[in-house]
Amino acid sequence: MDGVRGMTTGGGEMSFNTLTVAVVSGKGGVGKTTLSVNLAIEAAWGFGRKVLLFDGDSGLANAHILMGVKPSRTLAELTTGEVAMADLVEHTPWKIDMVAGSNGAHELLTADEQHRRRAADQLGDLMGDYELVVIDCPAGADDTALHYAHSAEVALVVLTGEPTSFLDAYSTVKELNLTYKRQCFDLVVNGVASEAEGKQLFARFQSVVSRFLQAELRYLGAVRRDTAVNEAIRRCVPVVRHAPASSAARDLAAVAGRLVRYAQRPRNPADLPDRGELAAELAAGGLA
Ligand SMILES: Nc1ncnc2c1ncn2[C@@H]1O[C@H](COP(=O)(O)OP(=O)(O)OP(=O)(O)O)[C@@H](O)[C@H]1O
Ligand SMILES: [Mg+2]
Numbered sequence: 510m511d512g513v514r515g516m517t518t519g520g521g522e523m524s525f526n527t528l529t530v531a532v533v534s535g536k537g538g539v540g541k542t543t544l545s546v547n548l549a550i551e552a553a554w555g556f557g558r559k560v561l562l563f564d565g566d567s568g569l570a571n572a573h574i575l576m577g578v579k580p581s582r583t584l585a586e587l588t589t590g591e592v593a594m595a596d597l598v599e600h601t602p603w604k605i606d607m608v609a610g611s612n613g614a615h616e617l618l619t620a621d622e623q624h625r626r627r628a629a630d631q632l633g634d635l636m637g638d639y640e641l642v643v644i645d646c647p648a649g650a651d652d653t654a655l656h657y658a659h660s661a662e663v664a665l666v667v668l669t670g671e672p673t674s675f676l677d678a679y680s681t682v683k684e685l686n687l688t689y690k691r692q693c694f695d696l697v698v699n700g701v702a703s704e705a706e707g708k709q710l711f712a713r714f715q716s717v718v719s720r721f722l723q724a725e726l727r728y729l730g731a732v733r734r735d736t737a738v739n740e741a742i743r744r745c746v747p748v749v750r751h752a753p754a755s756s757a758a759r760d761l762a763a764v765a766g767r768l769v770r771y772a773q774r775p776r777n778p779a780d781l782p783d784r785g786e787l788a789a790e791l792a793a794g795g796l797a
Pocket of ligand 2: 541542543566571645
């Protein structure tokens with residue numbers, strides 16, 4: 510039964526495996542947080558999935574800002590031992606739950622091994638209650654991001670047309686492939702002018718990867734550059750709700766649909782990465 514939870518949905522019992530998705534890039538500022546927040550919300554709002562968003566960017570936690578949510582508690586408080594993981598779950602107005610990042614506050618506190626282990630156990634259990642867990646990762650070839658991507662079922666790599674983004678995304682894929690032995694990567698190309706440009710960039714990326722690495726790349730889709738995204742951020746409303754008919758929101762909905770299909774695909778729990786390992790990495794990163 511490990512990894513599979515029963516869920517009653519009126520009609521009776523159905524079971525699911527939690528799909529864990531780590532959103533990584535390499536280069537900063539390419540849209541990881543925008544994608545994490547909006548894909549999570551679209552999966553819940555548009556596809557009726559039970560979703561947890563985990564802000565894994567403990568240095569620059571900002572996923573809550575995009576949703577206009579002021580977290581009452583953050584991961585750092587776990588170090589006191591008085592707060593349990595379940596107390597950290599924020600129910601947002603966007604039909605998803607969230608564990609907010611600690612925004613540097615953790616520098617004031619250091620968790621001991623016992624607290625970290627307790628946090629990891631509780632987080633592992635908590636994740637099992639959701640069909641989809643999306644992790645917004647820190648930028649850069651940061652070890653933390655690599656650990657998250659290594660332990661998640663899906664490593665969602667965000668790529669843009671900028672040459673630096675291309676190179677940094679390649680370095681991330683290479684490191685995960687050679688050092689961490691990850692074989693499969695899911696690519697989203699963000700900030701493109703057209704769907705065709707997205708496909709072109711993906712094809713270029715794939716040709717470089719296939720020349721040097723033994724890795725499988727899957728194309729999850731492209732998200733067009735759209736001023737609605739910036740406008741939504743200014744209003745602290747996720748773009749998929751602020752402007753659902755905008756080109757970016759429609760693209761995000763298509764990508765979310767593909768992730769939901771991954772989540773619904775029957776998988777053998779024995780073939781999935783160990784959720785406990787991911788929980789331990791997240792607890793270690795958040796409570797460093
Ligand atoms: N499709 C898009 N169209 C227009 N603007 C976008 C799009 N995607 C992201 N942006 C803008 O790019 C900026 C960076 O986005 P975001 O914060 O999501 O990146 P990030 O990868 O999470 O950054 P960091 O590495 O600092 O965590 C934001 O101002 C956002 O509005
Ligand atoms: Mg971010």
